[in-house]
Amino acid sequence: MGQVNIEASPLPPRETRRDDPLISLVIPCFAESDTVELFVSATYASLPGQRLEFVFVNDGSPDDTLAKLLALSIRDPHVVIVDLSRNFGKEVAMTAGIDVASGDVVVPMDADLQDPPEVILKFLKRWREGYDVVFGIRSDRHSDTRGKRVTAGLFYRFFNNLAQTQIPPNVGDFRLMDRVVVDAVKKLPERTRFMKGIFAWVGFPSVGVEYVRAERSAGTTKFSYWQLWNFALEGVVSFSTVPLRIWTYAGMSVALASVVFALVIVVRTLVFGRDVPGYASTMTAILFLGGIQLISLGVIGEYLSRLFLESKQRPLYLLRGIYREGKHDERAEKSQ
Incomplete structure (x- = not known):
């Protein structure tokens, strides 16, 4: 298929977008007890004056991640907790968070701060220019091991040569999506989820923003090379015959x-x-x-x-509860 073009194409005139959109951050969490409080404080410091909604998805964490999140939600009404009944995996946890997010724009990202929150300001600038999707391009991956950088590069080339749906190289889940894109993603019900492919498949005017991927703020990665191999296999089989x-x-x-x-x-x-x-x-x-x-x-x-x-036809996930301000949000649970 060749290289993926990440340059922006000219856009037709669009309506002016509001200056103060509600930004829903979707953060899947599995054993992220050490990072969630750091994430919230760093995000507020990086995005002063922005209207924020933190949608944390507890993906069956075996530690006290849920307790930390509940304590956060009591102190901060902008924190929403989606508690899954067990560990369903990051892709499904991200889907659950997107289903609950109510923002004008939605930004999936990790809790470890490897995707810097301040880059969202650059995302917003391009969004106001009319782009419905603004994705982050990892221009510097020094925080990853050499083996991971090499295998990631091979995967992107292999995937884009096989699949009709193209994924820009060095692009992860970190991106800003307009509400129209989020609603389109929610229409895709497949049980085997490869979110990078799903985000690319729905289309809409898109543009990339380069950033430097940082070191983890705390904790350790939960992905082994075997899990990454299975994840890559999932992507190829889901989007190519x-x-x-x-x-x-x-x-x-x-x-x-x-x-x-x-x-x-x-x-x-x-x-x-x-x-x-x-x-x-x-x-x-x-x-x-x-x-x-x-x-x-x-x-x-x-x-x-x-x-x-x-x-x-099993459901993608099951909920134990949705929490706002430390309390069950029964209305939100019934709507899922």
């Missing part, structure tokens, strides 16, 4: 090679007489074809498993 098509061509190629090889054997037998095939060549052919078949079955299985999950 090319892996299925590859095995159609692979099967055709192997079949053609088999026909050619059979003709060679026939001709050689007619010319030189019968020969006895060797054990090594027979085993090589059997193992090669067996490996091809197993890999192709595995690829088919990945797609079939997603059909299985979609057919069950």
Whole structure:
């Protein structure tokens, strides 16, 4: 598919956007007890005078993250807590937060402050110019390990060469979305969620803003390389059918090679007489074809498993409660 164009295209004239939009920050949390208070204080310091709504999603944290969040919500009426019944994963937790967020614009971000809150001011500037999506481009990823930087670069290239939906390189979930985009995202009900792809799929006028990704403010990352591999696999399978098509061509190629090889054997037998095939060549052919078949079955299985999950029509997540000012918000819970 080639490189993804992140340059802004000219926009038609649009209505003037308000100077004081309500900004909903959607923050998925799993064992982020050490970071949530730092996040709120740093955000207020970075965005003075802005109207803010903090939508924290407690994704089944095993520590006292929920207690810290409840204490925050008692002190600060702008803090909303979405408490999930168990750990559903970051993508689903982000979806739950987007469902609850009521802002004119919504900004998904992590609680560890690696995505600096002050960049949101640059997002707002481009939003007022008429862009419905303003995404952050990680121009400097020194806070990530070399291995993570290399594998991330390989993933973006691999994904964009396979999928019709293109993801700009070095772009994560950190972005500002207008309410019209949020409403469009909420219409996508698939159970296997790859939010970067979903954000790109809905479209709308978009532009990137570069920023430097900082070190974590506290705590440690919750993602292992195995989880990142599975996450990358989820993204490719969710947005591309090319892996299925590859095995159609692979099967055709192997079949053609088999026909050619059979003709060679026939001709050689007619010319030189019968020969006895060797054990090594027979085993090589059997193992090669067996490996091809197993890999192709595995690829088919990945797609079939997603059909299985979609057919069950289970809800994306279950709530234990939504809290404002430390109390259950029963009206918000019933609306979900």
